[in-house]
Amino acid sequence: MIDVWRTFARRVCAAGGITLLLVACAPEPLNRAAPIEAGTVPTATPSAGPLSASFAAITKTGKGSKVVKFTIPTDTAAIATISNRGSANFIVESLAADGDTNELLVNKIGNYAGTVLFDTESSVHSVAFKIQSNGSWKVVIKPVTSARAWNGTGRLSGKADDVVRLTPMSSGLTTVTLVHSGRANFIGTAYGTDGRELLANEIGRYSGQTTLPEGTFLFQVEADGAWTITSD
Secondary structure (H helix, E strand, O other): OHHHHHHHHHHHHHOOOOOOOEEOOOOEOOEOOOOOOOOOOOOOOOOOHHHHOOOOOEEEEEEOOEEEEOOOOOOOOEEEEEEEEOOOEEEEEEEOOOOOEEEEEEEEEOOEEEEEEEOOOOOOOOOEEEEEOOOEEEEEEEEHHHOEEEOOOOEEEEEOOEEEEEOOOOOOOEEEEEEEOOOOEEEEEEEEOOEEEEEEEEEOOEEEEEEEOOOEEEEEEEOOOEEEEEEO
């Protein structure tokens, strides 16, 4: 598995940089409030090789609850930039070809804007999103290499869910301070050449320092408020 991650790191680097990702991940669908112990690795380790596969961006728009079908390469992870204008629950789930739910990507009330990661596991392939909304929404599906980039120095800031490429990948002892000003879950996950590692999983306001695993190239965040990552 380590060789697979290193192969992906080389591929992403050749495509324009390495990636850092803060991932919104919860242990149980439709219940994202229970913290997971930071530093643990999720049960399923994603296959990193396909993460750098390229495809044309796919844009879907609509109103109300819909099932939106799309086609991306098999064994390819992707990101989705999603926005919603509504007053009730807004839920987005990725669906497999047999109609089963692969993953809960968004579960919010009211307006939403953020970027999420999906299909990171080699055995998972999504062909549609099931969207529940009482308003209007937009979804743009893109390859992981389209995520915004950060060079790992200074401060990176954002609001709500996001996925970021770290270019170049982290090397040696790298420390960062994570700050969150929202009221709900704040989750940060680093993806690197040796796998993925949960760096923070807290509820509400948070400020803490941690280390990035060597070879981190992706960082995913789940947040309901403003957040910063500062290289120390």
